[in-house]
Amino acid sequence: MADHQRLVIDEAGENDAGRYSCVAENVPGRDEKDIVVSLLRPPKMRNDRLQVEVAQNEAQTLTCPIDDRSVQIQWFKDELPVRSNSRVQILNSGRTLHIMNADSSDSASYSCLAKNEAGDDTAYFDLLVLVKPEITGLHPRTIDSISNQTVPIHCRTTGIPPPSIEWYFSDKRIDPSEKYEIVENGTVLRIHNIQSDEAGRYSCVARNKIGEAQTDVFIEVTEAPTFIGAVNEIKIIEGTEKTIRCDVKGKPYPTVTWRKNGEPVGYGLISRGGENLIHIVKARVEDAGRYTCIAMNRGGERRHNMQVHVLVPPKIADGDRVLKAVEGNLLVLECPANGIPPPEITWLKNGNKLNVTGSSLSLPNLSVADDTKYTCEARNEAGSASADYVVDVLIKPRIRDVGTEIRVVEGEKARLECKADGNPPPTVQWLRGAVNEIKIIEGTEKTIRCDVKGKPYPTVTWRKNGEPVGYGLISRG
Secondary structure, three states: OHHHOOOOOOOOOHHHOEEEEEEEEOOOOEEEEEEEEOOOOOOOOOOOOEEEEEEOOOOEEEEOOOOOOOOEEEEEEOOEEOOOOOOEEEEOOOOEEEEOOOOHHHOEEEEEEEEEOOEEEEEEEEEEEEEEEEEEEEEOOEEEEEOOOOEEEEEEEEEEOOOEEEEEEOOEEOOOOOOEEEEOOOOEEEEOOOOHHHOEEEEEEEEEOOEEEEEEEEEEEEEEEEEEOOOOEEEEEOOOOEEEEOEEEEEOOOEEEEEEOOEEOOOOEEEEOOEEEEEEOOOOHHHOEEEEEEEEEOOEEEEEEEEEEEEEEEEEOOOOOEEEEEOOOOEEEEOOEEEEOOOEEEEEEOOEEOOOOOOEEEEOOOOHHHOOEEEEEEEEOOEEEEEEEEEEEEEEEEEEOOOOOOOOOOOOOOOOOOEEEEEOOOOOOOOOOOOOOOOOOOOOOOOOOOOOOOOOOOOOOOEEOOEEOOOOOOOOO
16 A cells, blocks of 8 residues: 555564554644554364273263363364253363263264364364173073083173173183183183083173173083993893892983883882882793883983893703613613703713713613713703713623533433523523523514424424414524
8 A cells, every 4th residue: 555554464473463553644743553463373282183981871071172262162073063962061161071971872083173263273082981891691591401412601792892701610710621612702602511510600701991790601411311330131040039220320310111122011120219120039031031221311311221041050851860771782871951051961971071062972882881870960050950870781691611512420410500691690591402482682683593403304494373484584504
């Protein structure tokens, strides 16, 4: 402007601030006006984002970091203007934002905008409302399991920050192992091959920086039936008594039933104090068979088979104990022994064991040496029996040391001797002339002689009971 009516300050700085006077003069007089020049600066705040944490239901105040009271301040939440309400208040000419009873919805990015005629600046706050852990699901609270199975326990949680999870069994911390598997960020505990002694209280504990939560689950382990000291084979001697046991364990205690050869057993059953028995008073052969013990509970059904054998002591059937046979013939001794199991047979001759097996003893070509006592012994697991046999070897008569011709002086005494041996001892009969009676043992052979003489030699014929004989005739010399 002409005549210096304008003062221009380029790039005003702190030194340019102050009182300026404008003086106007002319001939008639003079006038003066003071002008105060103030330096306006744009607002300036820190550049870093402030991380702020507050616990749920607690109060939190955010302060805009500027001291200049001349600036205008406005608050934003996630870039939207903040307005005061019953829980959120803007105080101190907008310098502070006060949040009461903070909840998770208050977690956001907050900013305060400070501005004046010279410019503006913004400060940022990241507010995180911390929430104590809460276990929203532990399903189920009571678990029925079966021994040897894998049991999973689920523990769903909430919280800010997300809580860490630990598992406990009867207040003892569980660490991952082959037995315990912890997966899905700790929210699932798997118990492998669970056993009855692992039943009890399991705890899920969730923790973060402002608190913790705990919930318990109780596991009951159903132990499937198992047999204790089971045997596969039982032997009973006929006529004796025997108790067949079926000792089982399980949780809950199993119900026990019996079957014999697939059919229900209705006799001799005893159940007492966890013992399950079949009592056989006097065992019979019919009591033998396959006995099945069936144990059942919620964990399942188990079966155990026991083969019962009734042993019968040997018995040797009655029969002839004195056997007669002719010398030179074959004699077979039979020992009809029965028993369960079939007995083994031993033969003895005069108490001395013979190298013979089986129920028959053959004596070929009988001789005097075979004329003695034989013993059959039958043995099995149930006992023994024996029978004695007397062999009587029949020996046909033999006349020995007899001369065929004796000379005697007429008128003197003559003595004839007939020394005969045989079994049974032969009867000696003296005949003069023809033999009138002949005895033959059944089954043996005999020659009937008819010695004749005459000149010329006679013709000989034979008759039996008056009828001609047409067999066995021998004529010689």
